[in-house]
Amino acid sequence: MHPESITFRSGKIAATVRSDSVQLLVSCEASDLSVAEMCRQALLSPIGLPEVTRCVVPGDTIGIVIDPETPDLIEVLTTVCEQLQSVPEGGVTLQLLLPPDPAHAGWTALVDQLPLHLRQQLTVHGHDPEETDQLSYLASSAAGDRVYLNRRISDADLLITIGVICFDSLLGYRGTTSCIFPAFSDTYAIQQARTLGHPELTPEQPRPWRQLVDEVGWLLGTQFCVQIVPGSGDRPLAVLAGLPDDVMVAGKELVEQVWNLPSGRQFDSIVLSVPASASSGWKQFGNAVELATKLIPQNGRIIVVADLPVPEGPGAMMLRRSLEPEELLKPLRREPVDDSVEITQLIHALRHARVYLYSNIPSDIVEELGIIAIEDAAELQKLTTAAGSCAALPHANYAWVG
Template sequence: MRVSVAFRDDRLELDVPDDRLVGSWEGPEPMEVGAFLDRLRRELDGPRGFPPLAQNVVPGDRVVLAVDSEVPELARVVATLAGVLSGAGVESIRAVGLGPIPASQRDDWPASVPLGEHDPGAADPMAMAYLASTGGGRRIYLNRELIEADVVVSVGVLGFDTVLGYRGPWSTLFPGLSNAETQASERKSPAGVGRRGSVLEESAEVSWLLGSLFHVGVLPGRSGAAGVVAGEAGAVREEGIRAIEGAWTFRPEDRADLVIAGVGDPGRPTSLDDLAAGLATAAGLVRRGGKIALLSRAGGPLGPALSRLSGLDDPARGGAKALRGLEGAPDFPAALAVADALAWADIYLLSALDDDTVDDLSMIALGSPEEARRLASVSPSCLVVSRADRTRAGARRA
């Protein structure tokens, strides 16, 4: 059977005999851009559990859009929001992003909406401002732009998340736009992918404390956007979680001896966090002692947790134990996922990391995607998964 695996802007075609192919997955079909923007406008005019966006503002309001840079079609989403707000008489519209906007989005970014990039570790004490204390006693500091705004509209990508269980516009605000200390603390209480935990509930409380009650969640497809939900924060969270579960869950009948997994969005750099998320997905599909071939263009420097893992004689043995004490490190969730995957299966990796770094992590560097095709030709059984970093997967027969 002819199947393919997508990774960032590339695709590998494979011929796998039917009796050896356990299953394949590409993710949900994207919407055509025009249809997606029409759907977004309808959501803004008829949101869930809340008045239309234009009725949430008055002329003279200072509006800040809190945006996640991973939102598909982000520039067009922001332009559409700005159009509705401007039509309601709002003249001051700014955006604060969680990270750099991908190059593919910069040309379409609306000139009328200045964009700032959030730095959770900013040395400038004026970059953050105190909001309030939660019911649990945590003092909440957020990007000052949010605190000083009259109206904050949060825009997030809907997906699974290791710390919150589920990410969306709620996590864009908190912990996304909080300070480094708070983010490190939250990483010590991970809910696990697809599970509701304390950080998810705290993010809802922070949205309420801030008064950011209009949220927009964009569901990614295998490329582009597959859907959008807008309205009252709680309603968007619940509908968003249902959408994530329905669109990005893959349940093949059985595990396979080899899993070939692709990682990365088209047009966006692939991070080591993406790589680790893809490994976690693949580990849930491969038989113990089997092989994972992960195809990516992921690169970048190793953080403190991954560096500790790479410094071990054998990260596949006792790697998770060696990470104790680094639970607050930015790359701790990624390092833990890598350690767990190494303990479960042999990992073959195509990435932008140099071969020595891959070797230090007890993985086998692939020189080209075609080497994964050779692994498939000799494997008794095979699963093929695109967009593994966004997918929650597990075999029905574990």
């Protein structure tokens, strides 16, 4: 029995449209288990490795490296730490290693969400690529590039990566070691990764950045990873743990089953959402609107539900002041800034379609970006009803059109 409505959730925003006005492109059965229980089971029965507490010995220093865009991150991180705290005879030292914060706030909002007892037992380190004394030389890659990483990563007795396995235009597949490199490398490596991906390739086709990420993982040696496979609703499709290579294989299979959309279908309009966060919401937005252009014709409508922060990055400010957005494409490519990729994706989407946004951002700022602001849920429903054909794609940033 089909539901009468489809709800799009993004951060603190929820918007509902009638299901008879849209075609839902992605749907999967959510587990009855809580995220914490899914994670606990994965840690007790990991793929390719013993349970996590048997991978360490008392006195070890454990580096927990996270991808801040991971769904249900706080629940997963809390469960991982609680399992590690059960190690007897003196226990282990837990270090939470965080990449550079795009908001330059030291990830305060993220850390403050952790339970108090966990904050008291974790040592939190934020990576600053400009502090060269934080860096340690790992090795030279096969291509001859010198690879530097935060020395706490190199010095840890065991690394545990917490991330998300999903399609990624730059990497093919995001996940496992991609939360380590280049985010915890030097300024040069991070800058080089600020580039558009390869949407013309299939996810399985070789990509230089994924090859380098995998090489860095091999140079670091065996790690333990905990990875979320996102679902289309409020809960993940799966939580996988164990040996990175084996986890990636299992994760890819699930991602392909749910998130790989067949090519060739076209709709007059598409309604989509992104999970959204203060640090990465616009990045997710850029990925989503880029994908949406493959599902609608020229001059179609892309309708986004997203709880986004006011865009204040250098690329966004350039776009807000510009009368000719397309003239920004060359400078954004030639001298990339923090938000070059997502602003470039937005400009390309605006060339292809009319883009609408239902958010909490003031309408005048939305319109400065070339986007049409949706004022309320009634207007959102009116847009979907008026379309000759309309698709619905929750969490569109995870999808791929194959």
